[in-house]
Amino acid sequence: MMDSIAAKNGHTCIDWGQNIRKYGTIYAFLLLVMFNILFTRNFASMGTLWNLTIQVLPTMLTSLGMVLVISSGGIDISVGSVMAISAVTSGLVLTGKTPLLGTDTGMAVLAALVVALVLGLFNGVLVACFKIQPIIVTLILYIAGRGIAQLMNNGGTIVFYGNTFTEIGLYRVGGLVPVQLFVSILFVWIIAFLLKKTTFGYYVQGIGENGKAARLSGIRTAQVLISVYVISALLAGMAGLFECSRASCADPNAIGQLAEMDAIAAVAIGGTSMNGGKARIMGTIFGALIIQLISIMVNMNNIPFAYSRIFKAAIIILAVYLQREKRR
Amino acid sequence: MKKKNLFYAFCKKHGVVFALLALILAAALLFPEFASYGNVTNILNQNSMIGIISLGMTFVILTGGIDLSVGSLAALSSVLAAVLSPKGSLAIMILVPLAVCTAMGLLSGLIIAKLQIAPFIATLGMMMAARGIALVMTDGGVSVSVDTGVAETFRLFARSYLLRVPAPVWLFVLLLVTGLYIARRTRSGRYVYAVGGNEEAARMMGLQPEKIKIAVYTVNGLLAGLAGLILASRLGAGQPVTCDGWEMTAIAATAIGGTLLSGGRGGLGGTAIGVFIIGVISNMINLQGSLSSWWQSIITGLLLLFVVMLQSHARANGTGSTEIAG
């Protein structure tokens, strides 16, 4: 009798907290959507949905990379710069400024991704082999990368119209569904698969939880860490490509500006601990959606854009607060 | 081998000083106008703002934290000063921005210490919020001029000279000396190091890490506000979109100066030198003329890379192996 009462009490109060920690991000997203359906004119339309899926893609891709990095116990603040560099690279190829490579779309994409890969290797090797703190390593690329992107085309925006490359970003499947939706789903699936089903996923989270124990369990920590930063950079490169493909131009100043902050915010809102360990894929996806939804919401209500920042700030703090782990 | 170790140890300790001296020497040889009064005061003047912010940042980093909000806070401070200028009171123009920035720093501190949210996230939020407020106050990013009624007097804040040295530089030096004193000779200063070195131990030893953390973020907010005021005074306007990336420059200066980003070790002296290393490089690029300003960020990045590689090398060679033991 006593036991059952105690158990019941224990249950209700523990479950409530756990529930928030587990599904809080999804609730928050649904709440936001509901709020908008009620108060934002024209919100409940397919147009808004397609808009959201298009706009969220860069944040989604970088967040997926970021959740891996943060889960491994690191952080990557260079994703914005990587986006800019790869976007400019593709622009250079497309406009024929790299005569050796031709102006083929495939070549532009390939060149951009190769550059991203190299940048990811740079981050990964410094973190894994030279044991330099991730925040400094990626700070180096954050600072230098923006300069490199600008230098590549003397600071100018590269404009390219009417080729296959721009069509990709504007393509709608069946004339309706933006290609971005499928790209999002594909990469969410890939990263979720990596984290849940493969040894690599176990290793990433294991290293983030306890690096020393991971090494003693026979994990090749350096190899895993390098892969993590490479994947993050590749996803950032991809994000940069989609961004400039949709805009038909590559602006080294604007592309990826504050993208790292959005990605980190999405991961944090999603409930992954900044100290590494368990990666929350579902949370991250909804974190990215929330970030983008706020922008759209502010936009559609003709509220000055600046308010979205204040609102995002409040959401981030609140979300992380609600999901934080209680100290014993 | 032994000799080599000593060399690395020496480099690690005094490397930044020599780096700065070497840079200055190189600059003086390459560019005759470098050593002119005008240029030197210019360097000092321009970097005093980043310098002031970096001092606060060093304390924050010493506790093992980070503060991404300082650039936004400085911008907010400059906007507030300009927006309040029509009231015609200098006191309001100065005190209100300082109070607001201090309060926001305090808020960051409270969020970090009381709600136990990672500093990176808490100050990322504050960074967005402060920038957002600055933009809202200026209709989305329009620069606001300081009201002509007070503009002249307000300008003096950044443009008056003592012994031919501009006031902001004096302010920076004053703050640096105060900071050094606090760090070395006061209990609170030592507790900053203790909290960054091992927070749990500090708590067990009877210190109150929460208070220390709240204090460093609050002070950092105040210093960011001060830097913003200097900026507003120099420009004669409040600009909501300036100071972008100041936080990263301050973090870079602190790291170049030898403070560990994990906290507990380092100091203000190194940071001050780090600030001027970045400053002199930027100045050299300006003087050179044909190099685009983008090189500035690339060179800063390379320099940061060089410094951390040197530190990592020293660690691998055993001179820094003690760091791991604790």
Added chain:
Amino acid sequence: MEAMYLLEMRQIDKQFPGVHALDHVNFRVRAGEIHALMGENGAGKSTLMKILTGLYRKDTGEIILDGQQVSFNSPLEAQRAGISTIYQEINLIPYLSIAENIHLGREPMNRTGIDWKQVNQRAERILREMGVEADVTQPLCSYGTAVQQMVAIARAISVQAKLIVMDEPTSSLDEKEVEILFRQMRKLREKGIAIIFISHRLDEVFEICDTVTILKDGKLVSESPAAELSKLELVSRMIGRDATDVLRRKNGVYQGTGGVPVLEAHGITDKEKLRGVSLRIRQGEIVGLAGLLGAGRTELAKVIFGDNPDYTGTLAVNGQEVRWKAPRDAIAKGFAYCSEDRKAEGIFPHMSVRENMTMAILPRIARRGLVNVGRQKDIVDRYIKSLSIKTPGQEQLIRNLSGGNQQKVLLARWLCMEPRLIILDEPTRGIDIGAKAEIEALIQDIAGQGISVLLISSELEELVRNCHRVIVIRDGKNIGELESDMLSEGNIMRTIAQDILQEGGACI
């Protein structure tokens, strides 16, 4: 020494979610006595001490210090009231100087700020009195664990404390340092200062303590003068059953084949502690590694397991020479290593029992990087049953398990690899006596299956009870080897002591 108590904790009660940590416990300490607080893990010792020092709040009850009712909200308040604490894990600041660590929080001030000269002089004096040689201006982290622990002790006794709480202060000290500590404790006792002493080493308790209070499952069992208590009685009160059962020697003589040794290490020398140590383990043999702290036991284990590739000497597995680059090379050859530091080197706290247990075996149950979850679950299920791990299920986070069950999960992590050799570094540290017995039984079982075991332990009893053969090392060198009839606590200690006498050298 009358009925006047310096500290009285009356009817202290504390509930944690699901656990009644302290059930109306009475605890009292006289001035000028050394008072042992004993109990298994989970008995409530540390909860009681954390309430006393202001880290936890009590639910009900009262604390009377020096005749006045007190209640502390932070360690600082407790310190100010004259209670100072030495924790088991060293709680000091690595980058600050030794002197500063001793004084942090109560630095002597002069008109211009902290008086560094006095800070350093005082620290030097205190350490010299304690017989510790160290440059007090150097960062703490440039010294080893033992010095650091002595600094922690120096810090605690340098305050004018009325009461000092020592929570396992000796766990990282060697015998000589323990002696220094005991000398200091006796001095403090003469000055009328009370000491609460928590230790799992029974010998120490009987050597130094006046009174013993025993807790069990959050309840007070007894309080009695140490002189009136026998070792056996103490143990049986702590675990509440017949103690002789626990202390029985389990092993017999090694009966395996005399074939090629599973592992032969020869002349292992590293850059720090090891100076040409050698050892040999046969199939199914349990070899103990004894020696004082700092003798190089863990260091040797790490070389054998490939965690320190920077050594000279040879390692041979089944007669074939090997050279590891990283632990995974050793793992591939069927080696396993359970670290002494479960928290820092063992568990992945926020991951499940399933994930924790299979972290090392993943490559074997995965094809092209894809984990076979079915097989994984089968393995975990099997080991939860066979090691009787108490967990609600495979998906329980490991940090929610008790220390003993965490240790079993870690053991399972290696046993499921079906290793050739398993190195167990202090496998029973910080585990309650019940779980200890289970783990010892498990060690016998492992060896019975033909797996070789290298057992490292500071508890000589444990070595004697479990091992076929014990290798004694000191300063990274072999100094003796004991087998069958010769294997006893006394002989191990004599081996260590004799060697010290012969060389006449200091131990530190």
